[in-house]
Amino acid sequence: MSRIAYFGPQGTFTEQAARRLASGEELIPAETIPAALAAVRSGAAGAACVPIENSVEGAVTATLDSLSEAEPLVAVAEVLLPVHFSVLTRPGTTEIRTVASHPHALAQVRHWVEANLPGAHPVATSSTAAAAVAVAEGEFDAAVTAPVAVEHYPLEVRATEVADVRDAKTRFLLVRAPGELPEPTGADRTSIVAAATNRTGALAELLTELAVRGINLTKLDARPTRNNFGEYRFFIDFEGHVAEPRIGDALAALRRRCRNVRFLGSHPRADNGTTEIEPGAANEDFTDAIDWVQSVRKGAQA
Numbered sequence: 001m002s003r004i005a006y007f008g009p010q011g012t013f014t015e016q017a018a019r020r021l022a023s024g025e026e027l028i029p030a031e032t033i034p035a036a037l038a039a040v041r042s043g044a045a046g047a048a049c050v051p052i053e054n055s056v057e058g059a060v061t062a063t064l065d066s067l068s069e070a071e072p073l074v075a076v077a078e079v080l081l082p083v084h085f086s087v088l089t090r091p092g093t094t095e096i097r098t099v100a101s102h103p104h105a106l107a108q109v110r111h112w113v114e115a116n117l118p119g120a121h122p123v124a125t126s127s128t129a130a131a132a133v134a135v136a137e138g139e140f141d142a143a144v145t146a147p148v149a150v151e152h153y154p155l156e157v158r159a160t161e162v163a164d165v166r167d168a169k170t171r172f173l174l175v176r177a178p179g180e181l182p183e184p185t186g187a188d189r190t191s192i193v194a195a196a197t198n199r200t201g202a203l204a205e206l207l208t209e210l211a212v213r214g215i216n217l218t219k220l221d222a223r224p225t226r227n228n229f230g231e232y233r234f235f236i237d238f239e240g241h242v243a244e245p246r247i248g249d250a251l252a253a254l255r256r257r258c259r260n261v262r263f264l265g266s267h268p269r270a271d272n273g274t275t276e277i278e279p280g281a282a283n284e285d286f287t288d289a290i291d292w293v294q295s296v297r298k299g300a301q302a
């Protein structure tokens with residue numbers, strides 16, 4: 001049986017996402033996002049489940065950085081989970097001086113903590129469940145966790161449904177080594193990362209290749225390359241699947257403009273988004289145009 005490594009330990013939001021994405025595979029926790037992805041690169045796991053973006057805090061930068069380094073991996077599926085938190089303490093705790101959690105979680109409950117635990121000091125841990133472990137071991141007083149965490153650790157619930165922003169969501173990816181791609185569904189997302197050179201208009205040129213083909217962006221993030229100050233990698237998500245002629249045409253153009261482009265996957269979207277195609281940008285328009293050029297070359301028509 002194949003295994004899915006997930007950003008753990010047990011009781012993280014990512015474990016819940018991995019359960020949704022698994023179909024009978026064994027789930028194995030990894031302590032960090034790079035470790036979950038390394039398990040796929042080394043063959044210790046067939047896939048990894050990692051968070052990629054949160055509707056309040058934005059990109060999960062550890063995932064972006066790990067996907068752009070080392071051996072290429074591709075996303076084959078995604079899931080969107082609603083995010084609200086529970087606050088857990090050791091039974092009998094009377095005074096809360098420290099509140100621990102993943103930085104993304106702390107950022108999503110900042111106002112709640114200020115209003116309900118005045119004076120409590122926020123402390124970052126590697127994940128929400130790692131905060132629960134640390135509280136159980138007496139290191140901190142309270143943990144901000146996924147609701148399921150209380151089932152795994154000897155803690156008691158002090159508050160539920162905690163969130164500064166209602167209806168917050170996090171998107172998670174299931175990532176594998178490059179291989180067979182999921183079939184296109186008509187509502188897909190394609191992701192790439194490109195290290196554009198540091199010159200006028202380089203990013204604009206990449207984005208223009210998508211815009212002129214009527215391809216809608218769903219996300220754009222920049223991360224430093226870490227080599228030279230001021231040099232960035234651009235993570236670009238857009239609607240469509242690499243199997244579609246219009247997306248293939250756009251990817252070929254991106255590759256022409258930028259040798260340093262990495263394909264990060266094409267897979268069905270979890271947000272039920274429909275893809276609006278502008279006139280002249282449908283797949284048939286692309287195949288029809290190629291057929292026309294072929295026939296012009298053969299002298300069949302002008």
Ligand SMILES: O=C(O)C(=O)C[C@]1(C(=O)O)C=C[C@@H](O)C=C1
Nearest residue numbers: 012013014051102104127128170
């Ligand atoms: O720590 C966890 O439970 C995670 O799965 C990570 C993570 C994140 O990276 O944003 C996932 C969802 C929440 O937004 C808070 C933390």
